Structure formats: C-alpha cells, structure tokens
Amino acid sequence: MNLLHVALLLLLAILMGLVLAGRATAAANLARRSVLIIVSCLILSPFVWLVFATFKDPSVLNEYVFLPPFAEWSAETINLSNLRTLLAPQETVHGTYSFFLYIFNSVFLATAQTLLQVTFCSMAGFAFAVYSFRGRQALFLLVLGSMMIPPILLLAPVYRMVVNFGWMDTYFALLVPGAVGAYGIFLYRQAMMRVPKELFDAARIDGASELRIWYEIALPLVRPITGAFCLVVFLNAWNSFIAPNVFLQSTYKMPLPVILQHFVGQYENQYGVFLAGTFLAILPPACLFFYLQREFILGLTSGGVKE
Amino acid sequence: MNGALTRHFSPAWFFLLPTIAVMGTFLFYPVILAGVMAFQQSSGALAVEWIGWENFQFVLSDPLFYRAARNTLIFAAFSIFLQLPLSLGLAMLLNAKGDRTKGFFRLIIFSPFLVGPIFVGILFAVLFTPRFGMINRFLQYLTGWGLEVNWLSNPAFVLPAIILTALWMYVGFNMIYFLAALQSVSQDLMDAARVDGAGPWQRFLHVTVPAIKPVAVFVVIMSTIGSFQLFELPFALLQGTGGPDNAGLTLVMYLYNHAFVSGDLGLGAAVGWILAMAIFTISMVQIKVSKGGDH
Known part of the structure; x- marks a missing residue:
C-alpha cells in the first residue's frame, strides 16, 4: 500500500457510494473526469520529467525521478550544467560550432520548406479550382493518387538521382523533392473552390493579371487554410529525420533530429546533455502549437474529415 | 467562362508548372525507377549490375x-x-x-x-x-x-x-x-x-x-x-x-x-x-x- 493505491481506492469507494446512493449521473461524471485527469497526467509526465532532467545536475539525475526534495535544492542539484555542456562550442572536422548552429539549420530548413510548399501548393490548388482546361480531371486524380505512394518506396531511387544531380550533402536534396505535396494542393483547391468566381472576373475586368489574382485575391481569402497548412508543413519538416540523415553528410549542416541522434551515442554517459538538447528541440514547435492549436487541428482534419 | 482562357494556352499550366516538374521528377519518375532498380544490384549509387529477380528471391528467402x-x-x-x-x-x-x-x-x-x-x-x-x-x-x-x-x-x-x-x-x-x-x-x-x-x-x-x-x-x-x-x-x-x-x-x-x-x-x-x-x-x-x- 502506498499513496497512489490509497488514492485510487478512495476514488473507487466514492464512485461506489454515489452509485449506491442512486446518483448514477454524478458517478458517471466523476468517473469520466477522473479518467481524463489520470490519462492527462500519464501523458504529461514525460514532458515534466524532461524539463526537470534538463535542469538537474548530472550527479543527481538518477537519484530522483522528478526533482530533489525542496530541502536539497541548491546550485549543486539544480543548475544549468547540462545546458552549458550542450551549448558549449564543439570542434568538428569542419571547424568549431555550437548547438545554436543546429537550431538555426532546423529553423532554416523548416521555414524554407514551408514557404516552398505554401507557394507551390496554393498555385496548383488555384489552377485546379479556378480554371477549366483539358486534362484537369486526370491531372487532379494523378495528384490525389500520389498520396497512395509510400514515401519509403522513393528513398532508394531518389538517392540515386540526388547523387547523379550532385546534390549530395546540399539542402537541395531536402527542399526540392519536398517542395510540393498532394495534401496541400487538395486543401487549397477545396478552399479556393468556395471563393465566388465573380471576384476573379471583376478583378480581370479591372485589368489584374492572373498572377495578381492568385496572390492578391485568392490567397488572402483562404488565409485560415494557409495558417493551418503552414503549421502542418513546418512541424513535419522540423521533425523529419530520414531524408536529412541519408542526404546530408557534413555535421555542420545537420538539423536537430539528426544531430541529437548522434549526441545519444556521443554523450552516452551524460544523458542530461542530450535530454537538454531534446528539450530545446521540442520547445519551439510546442510554443507555436499551444498558441495556434485551433489552426493546427483544422489543418489536420480538413483533409479527411468534414467538421 | 472567359473565351480567351479556353482558346489560348490556359494560365493554369503556368500555376501547375512547379507541381508538374517536382512531382514528375521526384514522385512519379522514382516510382518507375524503383521498379527498374529492383532488378539491379548496386554498391552505392553508381556501380550497377542487372541480376533479374535475384533481389526478390533473396528478400523472400531471408529469415x-x-x-x-x-x-x-x-x-x-x-x-x-x-x-x-x-x-x-x-x-x-x-x-x-x-x-x-x-x-x-x-x-x-x-x-x-x-x-x-x-x-x-x-x-x-x-x-x-x-x-x-x-x-x-x-x-x-x-x-x-x-x-x-x-x-x-x-x-x-x-x-x-x-x-x-x-x-x-x-x-x-x-x-x-x-x-x-x-x-x-x-x-x-x-x-x-x-x-x-x-x-x-x-x-x-x-x-x-x-x-x-x-x-x-x-x-x-x-x-x-x-x-x-x-x-x-x-x-x-x-x-x-x-x-x-x-x-x-x-x-x-x-x-x-x-x-x-x-x-x-x-x-x-x-x-x-x-x-x-x-x-x-x-x-x-x-x-x-x-x-x-x-x-
């Protein structure tokens, strides 16, 4: 018997009591709330643990699961030692770099990927939604059909192409193949089809070019979709591992997932260091998404599910 | 619709150009290329040798x-x-x-x-x-x-x-x-x-x-x-x-x-x-x- 057991038994007893007292609805509500709270605690615990692990001194890392008891708080137990080791400049074959470089690489790659996808997917979605041209139906089916291709099938042939193009160890190998995606085209087509055609025609009569109609009329009108789609693309690019791991060779070009995977081997006995790195790596997307969660969920569900 | 759009080269193709180029090169072509490569043996990206169905035979008999x-x-x-x-x-x-x-x-x-x-x-x-x-x-x-x-x-x-x-x-x-x-x-x-x-x-x-x-x-x-x-x-x-x-x-x-x-x-x-x-x-x-x- 420990505190956890007592708490669980107490909860059970209260539920039984409510049922016996004929208040089944209240019992159901309490049970529902309790399950949600327990599940939330279980799901949040790795995050809490990670934050504490980042700021615990390596000497007490294993001793306490979360934080040391309050009486033992001091600069000896809670400090920035992990972060300091992590952020200290490191020598590599190409020169001395700090962890900030890898953060910058990740930010750059994810941002560039997002800009490319938003530009090209919205262009294609605009074309499918606004113009009628020969082969539109077939081409759109082909785009949708491409979602059926498992990305892993492409890895070996694209690797050979990248080598032949001389793109090995460059960001081209990551950014160009990922510059458009069927999902984004589909999202933009659906959204732009809802824009009244009269708006476009009116702009044409005023002498606007087709490019301006796309950029200054269609795009602003579907801004919620752009917001949602940006978040999805940014997160995917930020977290992507296989492509950068296969196509990049120089350490100083690596984004965070690849470099942290290296750090796990390098800091085998100081895992506070790579945990601190993981903490820094998941912080930016977490902040972004807690702030913009509505848009993000819209971006995920509007493709497959009608809300 | 606007007659000019259907008579001439549709501007749609301009907007679709990046998509066609990227998807054609890095999605549809590699699917075919993967089908070809499956019948080759290679060490690295360049040295290539035709070996028929051997890859499939190897994989399907590999514990x-x-x-x-x-x-x-x-x-x-x-x-x-x-x-x-x-x-x-x-x-x-x-x-x-x-x-x-x-x-x-x-x-x-x-x-x-x-x-x-x-x-x-x-x-x-x-x-x-x-x-x-x-x-x-x-x-x-x-x-x-x-x-x-x-x-x-x-x-x-x-x-x-x-x-x-x-x-x-x-x-x-x-x-x-x-x-x-x-x-x-x-x-x-x-x-x-x-x-x-x-x-x-x-x-x-x-x-x-x-x-x-x-x-x-x-x-x-x-x-x-x-x-x-x-x-x-x-x-x-x-x-x-x-x-x-x-x-x-x-x-x-x-x-x-x-x-x-x-x-x-x-x-x-x-x-x-x-x-x-x-x-x-x-x-x-x-x-x-x-x-x-x-x-």
Missing part, C-alpha cells in the same frame, strides 16, 4: 525479412486493436455536452504528436532505463513489479516498449479524428433512440457506429499505412539497431539497412516495392471489408 515483417505486423495489429479503441474511448469521454474543459484535455492528450518520433524515441530510451527510468519506477510504485525490466535489451520486451511509446505518441492524434466524427453524430437521432428505450450500448452500436464509420475506416487505413512505415521511433529507441535478436527490426529498418548501410540500393528498391504492394493490398482489403458491412 530476417520475415522477422521484420512479423514485428511490423504485430505492431500494426496493436495499433489497430489497442490504440484505436483507446483513441475512440477517449474521444467519447471528451465528447460530453457543454463541457468547457474539453479543449484543455484535447490539447494535453494530443500534445505528444507535436514531438517528432526521433525526439520521442530519445526520450523514451531514457524513460525505459532499468532501475532509474521513470516508467520502471512508476511500474514498481503501482504494481511492485518492473523496476529491473530491461525493456530495450530483453527481446521479449522490445516490441511492448515500441508499442507503448507509439501509444503515448499517437493515441491523441487519432482521438482528434474520432472526436471530429463524434461531434457530427446527430443529437436528434440519439434522443429518438433514447425515447425508444435503447440502452447506452445499443445507442453506441446503432447510432454512433454507423455515423462515425467513414472516419473510422479512414483512421484504420491511415493507421495501418503508418504502422507499415514505422521507422524513426524504434530507430531512436534502439539507437539505429534492430534491437536484441532483431526484436525491434521493422520492414523499413530492413530496407534502410540494405539500401544505406550496406549500400545496395537495388535491394532497397525491391523491398520498397514489396512494402508498397503489401500496403496497397491491405488498404484495398480494408476498404472492401468496410463496404461489405453496409446494408
């Missing part, structure tokens, strides 16, 4: 391939029969009328999906540490068992560790889809069933299930496809290996090892095609089965 296939299938089965019911259950708990905390719990349960699979793998590798890891300590505290379990070096516990990690990561993601579907269940129909004396279970079976079925089929298929492509999570958990006795080797890891560790891209392409065909077949079967249930 390691079946080991990877078995692991992948077990993982997929747990995704569908453990994770998705839990996702649905959580979605139903969240879907109470007029609950203001819904958004709060939804965000918490969904949040692990924001963490990339590599980061999740790195985290959980430490969480699963014997004696010191949080998971082991929690198990010990709750049940008195589990403190010394060596999840990642005991072959019997590697797959359970991967399944648990994936559960943490994806249960909230799938829940979002179920929740969106549940919110579209007609409340009138639900009330009518209640008036007619249908119990909670009957209401679930005859009102909820038919209403969320399209989304459920979508989620099952997506989940299967995702499971077949499992890679980063075990790769990070097991630090790039298949784990002890290859207990955590997945099909994509098998492909990756042959194509990029041993450098035989042809063999990788052959495995890729086998995997793609398997995914395609299973998705088709799932769609057929789901349609067969309609009355």
